[in-house]
Amino acid sequence: MKVHNVIAGTATVVMLAISTAAWADGDAAAGKQKTALCEGCHGIPGYKTAYPAVYPVPKLGGQHASYLVKALQAYKSGERSHPTMRAIAAGLTDKDMADVAAYYAASDVKTAGK
Amino acid sequence: MTTMTKLLAIATALAVSAVAQAGDPAAGKEKAKVCAACHGENGISQAPDFPKLAGQYNDYLVRVMNDYKTGARKNPIMAGQVANLKKEDIADLSAYFASQQALVTKY
Numbered sequence: 001m002k003v004h005n006v007i008a009g010t011a012t013v014v015m016l017a018i019s020t021a022a023w024a025d026g027d028a029a030a031g032k033q034k035t036a037l038c039e040g041c042h043g044i045p046g047y048k049t050a051y052p053a054v055y056p057v058p059k060l061g062g063q064h065a066s067y068l069v070k071a072l073q074a075y076k077s078g079e080r081s082h083p084t085m086r087a088i089a090a091g092l093t094d095k096d097m098a099d100v101a102a103y104y105a106a107s108d109v110k111t112a113g114k
Numbered sequence: 115m116t117t118m119t120k121l122l123a124i125a126t127a128l129a130v131s132a133v134a135q136a137g138d139p140a141a142g143k144e145k146a147k148v149c150a151a152c153h154g155e156n157g158i159s160q161a162p163d164f165p166k167l168a169g170q171y172n173d174y175l176v177r178v179m180n181d182y183k184t185g186a187r188k189n190p191i192m193a194g195q196v197a198n199l200k201k202e203d204i205a206d207l208s209a210y211f212a213s214q215q216a217l218v219t220k221y
Contacts, residue, residue: 043221046171056174061220066162079188104220 026065026095031103034096037088042104052083060104068101137172137202142210145203148195157214168216175208 041047041057049055060068074080075089092100146157149167153159157168167175181187182196196204 039221043219045219048173056171056177058174059170059217059219061218062169062216063166064159064162064164067165070163081186107218 026069026098026100026102028099028102028106031099031101034100035103038100041084049084055082062107063104065098065101065105068104069097072097072101137205137207137209139206139210139213142206142208145207146210149207152191153211156216157211158216166216167211168214170211170217172208172212175211176204179204179208 035043038060041049042060044057047057049057071080072085072089072092075082075085076092078086080086089097149157152161152164153167157170158166178187179192179196179199182189182192183199185193199207
């Protein structure tokens, strides 16, 4: 392999690493602006949905961002089946998911209950 | 048996069954040792792909474990973990993790 190929290859790897990090991190402030659809269920202590069956809505505050993104991706792909969450996740981009996850993972904002 | 006594008996039976369903956090702690490898010693996982459980709602945890058991929620690791859990085990584990503090409702 010639030297310039090595340099080009290295540069590609570095750029990929940077772009992965960029969307994996997410922007908590931007995420806050995207939680209007989340708050009606996840912002109410002890809330339970009634469709398609009574379902206790989990707490998200303080959860790992990486896990939250995985959960949203699983709803989008259909791997997880809750119909409301599937509908919401279907409209989210990777960037939206990262931002919303960053917002819920951060522990510095208003909270209710335990 | 008088009506009053019957009512008392029913109330006692209901109270006992409610306690049984609520689970025993102390018993849950003993059963949670296997969970710690992924979910952390106190329900606070160090690995960001595995969810924190500490402070999660009791009934949500019960629901999720039952969903893994039935296959409604699919995860090869969790399916194996819950396969041999009895109803009482699920109640105890859920009570234990719900009694810890980490997760919050954020709005």
